Amino acid sequence: MIEPRHGMGATLRQNIEDLTTRQREDTERAPLSDKVADRITRFTGSMTFVVLHLVLFGAWISVNLGVIPGVPRFDPTFVALAMIASVEAIFLSTFVLISQNRMAATADRRADLDLHVSLLTEHELTKLAGLVERIADKLDIRSDDPAFAEIHANVEPVQVLDALDQSRKEKGID
Template structure:
């Protein structure tokens, strides 16, 4: 059993780190390709989802109510039931929803790219595994090793018909809907 600090393990960890860095670099480049408005809306949409924004929002509303109930000793500019505050909060809700949806759409596109990359890697790994099974079978034949017939192994050593699987999956999804 290989230990984690062996040269092979260190090489594998190094390769994994390089792969992660490459993916992060591609994502950062994609982020930089966005317009300044999109980057700003992403930053704002990200801030809106924090506890800091919730606290800031509560403090602002309480200050508004305090200022309009005479708590600070001033004349109210938006007396109870605070119609101006309600209007501003409704406008804020619409804008915040838009910022969050813009950010979510970008995250969805990033997720789709990652899923596509995962699919490509999985297809490549499946092709490599099929090739390895075929090489092992050929080695066994060459060395005249008697291997018991196994229908599952035979099926796995053939190329996977990806298009057929995709069509079958789509048909089953349509049946269920």
């Protein structure tokens, strides 16, 4: 059993552990190509990568400008350097896109989970409001709050999406 720490209950801590375990399992099950793309993207997004390029390109440029005496120029027009940099940019952008696509898919899954949990919560709260109203009726307690009537209506997600789409169209968004 998980003990509550830092003001979090056992259920919340268990949920965190379950989701962390699931994320680790998903990462382990990812295809080799995704793992390679993620590692490359992680490295190319680091300061080590920047420093490495500063050193390599700086040395290349220095040699080919003739700044370093005794070292022969091998690319005085920098055509080879430009080609290497272009090819590298093509591959790096592809690796970044692969990683972004995977991250977008993960974000979509999380958004779906969030939507389903929210809809379930809303449904449960609607049922609970009905139960509370029946208890209030039994005890002869009346509520004059007109907003209370809204609590009894289940939210229809498709209608909400349609209303959001219509609102975005009216505001010129999308």
